[in-house]
Amino acid sequence: MSLAPLLELRDVSRRFGGLQALDGVSFALQAGEIFGLIGPNGAGKTTLFNVITGVTRPSSGQVLWKEAAIEGLPPHRIHRLGLARTFQNLRLFDSLSCLDNVQVGLGRSDRRRALELLALFGLQDRAAEAAAGLAYGDRRRLEMARALASSPQLLLLDEPAAGLNPTEKQELSSVIRRLAAELRLTVLIIEHHVPLMMQLCDRLAVLNFGRRIALGRPEQVRHDPLVIEAYLGGAGGDPPPEVSP
Numbered sequence: 001m002s003l004a005p006l007l008e009l010r011d012v013s014r015r016f017g018g019l020q021a022l023d024g025v026s027f028a029l030q031a032g033e034i035f036g037l038i039g040p041n042g043a044g045k046t047t048l049f050n051v052i053t054g055v056t057r058p059s060s061g062q063v064l065w066k067e068a069a070i071e072g073l074p075p076h077r078i079h080r081l082g083l084a085r086t087f088q089n090l091r092l093f094d095s096l097s098c099l100d101n102v103q104v105g106l107g108r109s110d111r112r113r114a115l116e117l118l119a120l121f122g123l124q125d126r127a128a129e130a131a132a133g134l135a136y137g138d139r140r141r142l143e144m145a146r147a148l149a150s151s152p153q154l155l156l157l158d159e160p161a162a163g164l165n166p167t168e169k170q171e172l173s174s175v176i177r178r179l180a181a182e183l184r185l186t187v188l189i190i191e192h193h194v195p196l197m198m199q200l201c202d203r204l205a206v207l208n209f210g211r212r213i214a215l216g217r218p219e220q221v222r223h224d225p226l227v228i229e230a231y232l233g234g235a236g237g238d239p240p241p242e243v244s245p
Helices: 046-051 075-081 098-106 111-121 136-150 166-182 194-200 225-232
Strands: 006-014 020-028 034-038 060-065 081-087 156-157 186-190 203-208 211-216
Touching: 006 046, 020 046, 020 060, 034 046, 034 166, 034 194, 046 156, 046 186, 075 081, 081 136, 098 111, 098 136, 111 136, 136 156, 136 166, 166 186, 166 194, 203 225, 211 225
Parallel strands: 020 211, 034 186, 034 203, 081 156, 156 186
Antiparallel strands: 006 020, 006 060, 203 211
16 A cells, blocks of 8 residues: 655646646655656746745645645745745845854754754854855755754755756755755755756656656656657657766
């Protein structure tokens, strides 16, 4: 008997005026998975994150958390259920210290816990520094530390590798895998860097023009003709070398 999914989307659609941003998207996440969303710009990935986290209401369809419908709940209530996210555009308090940024996420003055979270990302020695003074990669890590402050069960990461160099991307991949294992996290991640996603994720869903065109393990997705044509720029056969894991 299979376990009920932690998160399930059933035929989720979202229209903005004449734009169909999401069109009947369905998939489910099992607890403990690292699940990726890929697709070209404008495919609907961030809109889907916004629907899951309550920023945007779906035009139709359901979002189920532990089999209970949550679509339409305000973001703060969804957050309290155990979902936390980062954003494509960093949303740090630049004038506050790294420690204070994480403590804001904790919602209380828990210095010890905040320092533990900074240590997970190698930022414990920079706790007193203002967030504005961090390098871009460290700012990304700080936002992830703050997202973990609420001890979520599901962590949603919106392009966490954006702007990182190749070494930093590999380090990020290792950190995400370690956190998922140590904290028993389920991770849902949007990322444009396809090789990173092929290496990191247990399963992938591919969106194109708001529709899910593929779903499966990385080795299945990378050979899917629709993915090659619509997202990876090929025309059938083997995928281009740049998408190999």
